Amino acid sequence: MAGSSAVLSDDSALSRIDRGIYRIEKVFGVIAGTTVLILMLLAVVSVGGRNLFNAPLPGYVDWIQVLMPLIAFLGISYAQRDGGHIRMDILIGRLQGRALWTAEFVTTLVTLGLILLLVWGSWAHFGRSFDWNARYFSRDSTIDIALPLWPAKLLVPVSFGIMALRLVLQLWGYAVAIASGSTTPVAVPLVKSAAEQAAEEAEHVSSLDR
Amino acid sequence: LEWNVSVWGKRRAFTEHIEKLAELVSEKTGGDFTMNVSYEGLSKNTENLDGIQIGAFEMAQICAGYHEDKNPTLTVLELPFLGVRNLEEEVAVSDALYAHPAVKKDLERWNAMLLMSSPMPQYNLVGTGEPRDTLEEFSGMRVRATGGMGEAFKAVGAVPTSVPSNEAYNAMESHVVDTVAFAQHAHLSFRTIDQGTWWTENLNPGTVNCPVVVNIDAYNSLTPEQKEALDSSVPEAIQYYIDNYQSEVLTQWDKILTEKNVTKVQYSDEEIAKFEAATQGVADEWIKARSAEGIPAQELYDLVKAKLKELHGM
Amino acid sequence: MSSVDIGLWVTGGLFVLVVLGMRVAFAAGMAGVVGLIWIFWDKKQYAWDQFGWALGVAVKTAGQVPHSKIASQELSLIPVFILIGYMAYYAGLTTALFDAAKKWLGWLPGGMAISTVFATAGFSAVSGASVATSAVFARIAIPEMLQVGYDKRFAAGVVAAAGTLASLIPPSAILVIYAIIVEQDVGKLLLAGFIPGMFSAVVYAGLIVGLALTIPSFGPAVGGFTWGERMRAILPALPIVLVVLIIISFIYNPFGDPLGTPTEGGALGAALIFVLALAKGMKWSELKDALLETAKLATMIFTIIWGVLIYVRFLGFANLPRAFSDWINGMEHSPMLTLVLILLAYAVLGCFMDAIGMLLLTLPVVYPAVMELNGGELVSAADSAFGMSGPMCAIWFGILVVKMAEFCLITPPIGLNCFVVAGVRPELSVQDVFRGVTPFFIADALTIAGLVAFPGIVLWLPSLA
Numbered sequence: 003m004a005g006s007s008a009v010l011s012d013d014s015a016l017s018r019i020d021r022g023i024y025r026i027e028k029v030f031g032v033i034a035g036t037t038v039l040i041l042m043l044l045a046v047v048s049v050g051g052r053n054l055f056n057a058p059l060p061g062y063v064d065w066i067q068v069l070m071p072l073i074a075f076l077g078i079s080y081a082q083r084d085g086g087h088i089r090m091d092i093l094i095g096r097l098q099g100r101a102l103w104t105a106e107f108v109t110t111l112v113t114l115g116l117i118l119l120l121v122w123g124s125w126a127h128f129g130r131s132f133d134w135n136a137r138y139f140s141r142d143s144t145i146d147i148a149l150p151l152w153p154a155k156l157l158v159p160v161s162f163g164i165m166a167l168r169l170v171l172q173l174w175g176y177a178v179a180i181a182s183g184s185t186t187p188v189a190v191p192l193v194k195s196a197a198e199q200a201a202e203e204a205e206h207v208s209s210l211d212r
Numbered sequence: 213l214e215w216n217v218s219v220w221g222k223r224r225a226f227t228e229h230i231e232k233l234a235e236l237v238s239e240k241t242g243g244d245f246t247m248n249v250s251y252e253g254l255s256k257n258t259e260n261l262d263g264i265q266i267g268a269f270e271m272a273q274i275c276a277g278y279h280e281d282k283n284p285t286l287t288v289l290e291l292p293f294l295g296v297r298n299l300e301e302e303v304a305v306s307d308a309l310y311a312h313p314a315v316k317k318d319l320e321r322w323n324a325m326l327l328m329s330s331p332m333p334q335y336n337l338v339g340t341g342e343p344r345d346t347l348e349e350f351s352g353m354r355v356r357a358t359g360g361m362g363e364a365f366k367a368v369g370a371v372p373t374s375v376p377s378n379e380a381y382n383a384m385e386s387h388v389v390d391t392v393a394f395a396q397h398a399h400l401s402f403r404t405i406d407q408g409t410w411w412t413e414n415l416n417p418g419t420v421n422c423p424v425v426v427n428i429d430a431y432n433s434l435t436p437e438q439k440e441a442l443d444s445s446v447p448e449a450i451q452y453y454i455d456n457y458q459s460e461v462l463t464q465w466d467k468i469l470t471e472k473n474v475t476k477v478q479y480s481d482e483e484i485a486k487f488e489a490a491t492q493g494v495a496d497e498w499i500k501a502r503s504a505e506g507i508p509a510q511e512l513y514d515l516v517k518a519k520l521k522e523l524h525g526m
Numbered sequence: 527m528s529s530v531d532i533g534l535w536v537t538g539g540l541f542v543l544v545v546l547g548m549r550v551a552f553a554a555g556m557a558g559v560v561g562l563i564w565i566f567w568d569k570k571q572y573a574w575d576q577f578g579w580a581l582g583v584a585v586k587t588a589g590q591v592p593h594s595k596i597a598s599q600e601l602s603l604i605p606v607f608i609l610i611g612y613m614a615y616y617a618g619l620t621t622a623l624f625d626a627a628k629k630w631l632g633w634l635p636g637g638m639a640i641s642t643v644f645a646t647a648g649f650s651a652v653s654g655a656s657v658a659t660s661a662v663f664a665r666i667a668i669p670e671m672l673q674v675g676y677d678k679r680f681a682a683g684v685v686a687a688a689g690t691l692a693s694l695i696p697p698s699a700i701l702v703i704y705a706i707i708v709e710q711d712v713g714k715l716l717l718a719g720f721i722p723g724m725f726s727a728v729v730y731a732g733l734i735v736g737l738a739l740t741i742p743s744f745g746p747a748v749g750g751f752t753w754g755e756r757m758r759a760i761l762p763a764l765p766i767v768l769v770v771l772i773i774i775s776f777i778y779n780p781f782g783d784p785l786g787t788p789t790e791g792g793a794l795g796a797a798l799i800f801v802l803a804l805a806k807g808m809k810w811s812e813l814k815d816a817l818l819e820t821a822k823l824a825t826m827i828f829t830i831i832w833g834v835l836i837y838v839r840f841l842g843f844a845n846l847p848r849a850f851s852d853w854i855n856g857m858e859h860s861p862m863l864t865l866v867l868i869l870l871a872y873a874v875l876g877c878f879m880d881a882i883g884m885l886l887l888t889l890p891v892v893y894p895a896v897m898e899l900n901g902g903e904l905v906s907a908a909d910s911a912f913g914m915s916g917p918m919c920a921i922w923f924g925i926l927v928v929k930m931a932e933f934c935l936i937t938p939p940i941g942l943n944c945f946v947v948a949g950v951r952p953e954l955s956v957q958d959v960f961r962g963v964t965p966f967f968i969a970d971a972l973t974i975a976g977l978v979a980f981p982g983i984v985l986w987l988p989s990l991a
């Protein structure tokens with residue numbers, strides 16, 4: 003079903019932009035991963051503080067609420083680049099050439115439509131929690147220690163903005179593929195059979211092996 | 213015409229006035245104006261004001277303390293030791309506050325207007341372990357209390373510890389918290405009473421304010437008959453709520469305390485006076501911080517105090 | 527048009543998008559937004575000058591969902607559970623487990639296969655995801671089985687099937703997701719998975735013994751280990767036991783009160799394994815890889831969650847769950863037959879869909895219907911159809927659907943675990959793995975039948991907590 007796919011590259015402008023954005027996306031991915039590590043340490047501090055010093059971490063839950071969006075949204079475009087979001091490819095896996103790229107173009111276009119709408123919607127969500135005239139610019143805060151919520155809410159339209167950029171790039175890639183009829187287009191995740199995906203998963207595990 | 217009403221949790225004493233209101237309005241308009249009360253389907257509880265502003269639904273219940281920055285004026289009613297003695301007083305003092313122009317303006321930012329309160333009795337602690345019957349014993353106590361009440365307990369050396377209300381039971385079981393401050397219906401529905409061995413019968417440190425709000429545009433577009441049906445049903449719905457709370461919740465509460473052999477902790481007037489004195493700074497701090505934002509905080513606080521004095525004088 | 531009709535049309539549209547190969551998260555999100563626009567515009571009788579209003583309200587309503595649903599403490603368990611699995615690998619715990627299992631259980635008929643099952647069960651206690659577990663053990667266990675002369679298809683089948691244990695035995699990402707969708711106690715659900723997971727493992731082992739005794743060419747027992755060797759083999763695997771004890775004692779402590787919340791338990795376990803991995807000399811590049819993989823998997827899961835929850839928000843406005851529940855409960859069958867039919871529907875759906883996507887898409891509608899079938903969320907055991915209270919029914923059904931979803935990981939045509947195993951081992955084709963895993967269908971069918979017939983297997987532990 004899911005799994006990541008290979009993305010080919012060459013020296014075209016499209017591919018160079020793809021790799022450029024990919025570098026940024028990867029950094030975001032590492033930040034998201036590091037946040038998981040921080041989450042883990044936070045829990046250790048919370049448990050330790052409570053049981054050893056009777057000093058629970060004030061606002062432990064509030065901090066988790068503020069950190070979670072970093073994990074959930076920063077990596078969205080990184081996953082999209084590699085074709086990592088889950089889908090059902092039982093039908094699309096049978097298509098080839100222009101038919102395949104056209105199908106991909108259409109679903110990617112619909113996805114772009116959704117993401118643009120959500121940039122609007124999540125920006126409005128952020129807007130309702132932000133106020134230039136308030137303390138810490140905050141019109142919405144966490145329950146316990148009143149951490150302002152707007153930075154975490156702002157992260158959503160920002161991440162979706164980068165995602166939109168990535169989708170535009172993929173649309174470009176598919177358009178080029180439709181025009182050329184190529185079987186090996188650059189800058190788009192290639193559909194692979196489940197077996198090929200598994201081979202890649204296997205490769206990953208092998209690289210873990212020591 | 214059908215209004216969508218966003219509330220959360222399950223149907224319980226806390227939402228009975230809304231159910232009653234829907235029933236009355238539909239009755240009075242011969243089914244021309246109905247309300248679809250949705251539990252958790254339309255919004256998350258902390259985002260009901262957002263939904264009202266967007267216009268996604270026409271009516272909602274909110275709790276001021278869940279998002280004090282969204283409704284700073286309402287949180288005056290969550291300050292500790294205001295001295296509210298019963299549900300009727302809670303309604304009267306809420307109504308007085310809701311009528312203040314600064315409060316109306318505060319809610320107008322959300323395109324919301326206050327329709328009625330959801331009066332709650334004073335929050336009291338359910339605790340595990342040995343009863344803590346003096347103020348000194350609050351030192352180091354891990355208490356689940358939000359907003360102004362959390363501040364109040366902090367003032368006497370307790371450690372406010374945040375857990376979501378639906379995790380309060382587990383948090384008590386695992387000693388993440390020693391005590392939980394809730395109104396009786398919440399102690400019952402979140403089952404904290406199943407964990408506790410003692411209950412503070414007369415600590416009465418304060419409560420949470422949870423009004424029902426409506427979208428202003430939706431309200432204004434009602435026909436005169438519909439408006440009349442809605443407005444005239446509010447007092448009846450509130451009265452129903454209070455009667456139900458008293459007869460259902462408080463009776464059941466007493467029964468459960470006896471059944472489970474829960475110790476009722478009584479604090480002496482002296483202890484309570486000490487607690488009250490220790491928390492005076494919380495109100496002062498609230499007035500200072502909110503005044504700095506251009507809210508007539510002192511005026512609101514005085515209004516509440518004056519109204520209570522009037523009620524107690526009668 | 528009635529809101530339920532709108533709900534059905536949009537749901538139909540969603541399935542078309544999914545079949546066309548749109549990413550499930552975005553297909554669901556799009557269906558939700560379109561559905562909301564439709565609902566709000568319908569409210570204005572489709573007046574053209576009101577379309578802008580309906581669009582704005584729908585988009586802003588949907589725009590709340592990603593942040594507001596993700597910023598939750600319960601969901602924070604998922605990335606932590608994923609991280610633990612990766613760290614355990616770097617800490618060398620997988621090989622240690624297999625080695626210990628081999629030395630203790632190898633002498634049984636089909637001993638190496640049984641060792642694989644129990645080593646996988648052990649690893650499941652630190653791993654939250656099935657596919658990753660199968661991938662890891664395909665590398666460790668299959669070569670050893672082949673070396674002593676096991677049939678390669680069967681060796682592969684064992685690993686593919688045993689990997690599914692990871693989602694029942696806590697920690698389990700999919701159980702957390704179930705708990706969140708249906709708003710039940712995460713800790714109790716995790717606890718409930720433990721015995722069914724071990725029960726599954728025992729059924730697998732029983733099947734292996736049976737096969738080994740009836741098929742002469744099956745594969746030899748591996749014996750001859752001294753007690754000293756056995757004892758020494760335990761030592762490197764001990765950290766797993768410690769982590770299991772930590773996680774369990776934060777959910778349920780048989781000697782007293784639990785020590786904290788499941789979130790804290792999971793995080794503490796992860797921290798312990800993290801330290802162990804560092805002590806084993808994990809390099810920065812390896813840590814970075816692990817973090818990136820964790821982030822990618824977590825993002826994928828979270829994206830599906832918020833995407834589907836936008837659709838669920840629309841369902842709330844359309845009132846579809848209630849309509850479906852009325853339909854299911856209006857059927858003439860007995861509740862038990864209806865439940866079995868629902869489980870069979872999951873088996874079919876699971877042949878074509880990913881487990882997490884399937885549960886997220888279906889539960890918001892199916893779960894209320896099942897609860898109603900039992901007599902409502904607040905029903906007491908005495909008045910219920912299945913002989914258990916509302917909350918207990920929620921737990922029981924959760925374990926059943928998760929086991930069902932896991933069963934689908936080893937069924938053709940797209941049983942993911944089988945593909946992964948075939949991918950890891952060059953000498954195996956996908957057909958080989960599917961052939962080898964076939965006996966385990968029977969084991970899983972027996973397990974599911976057992977869990978349906980004897981709910982106590984699921985409910986005993988959570989009823990203690």
Ligand code: NA
Nearest residue numbers: 650653692697
């Ligand atoms: Na597991």
Ligand code: NA
Nearest residue numbers: 877934940941
């Ligand atoms: Na399958």
